[in-house]
Amino acid sequence: MKFSNLLPCSALIFSYAARALPRGFSDHVLRRSNPSSRIEGPQPQTAGTSSNATIQYSGNWSGAVLVSPPTGEIFNSAVGTFTVPSMPSVNGNGAAAAWVGIDGDTFATAILQAGVFFSVTDQTVEYGAWYAFFSKNTYGSDYVQVSAGDVITVNIDASSNSEGIVTLTNESAGKSFVINLTSPTKLSYLGGQNAEWIIEDYTQNGGLVPLANWGTVTFVNASASTSANNTLGLEDATIFDIEQYNDIMTYVTIDSDSSVSISYA
Numbered sequence: 001m002k003f004s005n006l007l008p009c010s011a012l013i014f015s016y017a018a019r020a021l022p023r024g025f026s027d028h029v030l031r032r033s034n035p036s037s038r039i040e041g042p043q044p045q046t047a048g049t050s051s052n053a054t055i056q057y058s059g060n061w062s063g064a065v066l067v068s069p070p071t072g073e074i075f076n077s078a079v080g081t082f083t084v085p086s087m088p089s090v091n092g093n094g095a096a097a098a099w100v101g102i103d104g105d106t107f108a109t110a111i112l113q114a115g116v117f118f119s120v121t122d123q124t125v126e127y128g129a130w131y132a133f134f135s136k137n138t139y140g141s142d143y144v145q146v147s148a149g150d151v152i153t154v155n156i157d158a159s160s161n162s163e164g165i166v167t168l169t170n171e172s173a174g175k176s177f178v179i180n181l182t183s184p185t186k187l188s189y190l191g192g193q194n195a196e197w198i199i200e201d202y203t204q205n206g207g208l209v210p211l212a213n214w215g216t217v218t219f220v221n222a223s224a225s226t227s228a229n230n231t232l233g234l235e236d237a238t239i240f241d242i243e244q245y246n247d248i249m250t251y252v253t254i255d256s257d258s259s260v261s262i263s264y265a
Ligand SMILES: *[C@@H]1O[C@H](CO)[C@@H](O)[C@H](O)[C@H]1NC(C)=O
Pocket: 050, 051, 052
């Protein structure tokens, strides 16, 4: 699918890149997006953390996850703002993606998500915005161009279990890219059971990309809304840290009810 076929006119405020996503990214970032290895329950806090958040360890996800909505409600939107990190080109190859989404954790059959990936290959740094309504491999394979230092707000709105509106706003320019997405199959209808703010070690060509050192990315103004019009912050979110080969690769702190910082450790 060509990116240009997907774009509403409002998208022209972003500059387009006709480049394809890094090979394998579009096919796999979602499918392999579910966190694995769950070690649940309150964990001893490292000095410096202020909350008593539950921590889970995942091979792929770091950040904050609201793992269930209030009883009788579903999540129908999630929002967060972050600054695209400046990636040093000289520290070797690596990549990661920062995104906001609904579902994909305990509700594993679907996910509506959007964000920015950053990758370093042979000292070439690439950034790209992307969005997806997951099941199988079906979603756009092109992206909007972004640069280090851009302040990007991601809005994920599920207007129904099969329809979503993704809005990526360049706060520096005050301009938005909006796209309506529909569930690719009935098997990928949303459940509205999870909302999350994540940096992911995504899968490419069948394996996890080497994790890039992005420094620290902080999602601010982060919240999720429910079918009963409740707005939930991150206070009760579960922290996810990436753990690979017994190494904990990230350091995540819930800084306030609307902010989570995710550091490469
Ligand atoms: C964390 O838990 C301890 C012990 O229950 C409590 O004293 C403290 O106030 C809690 N901290 C926060 C930030 O909730």
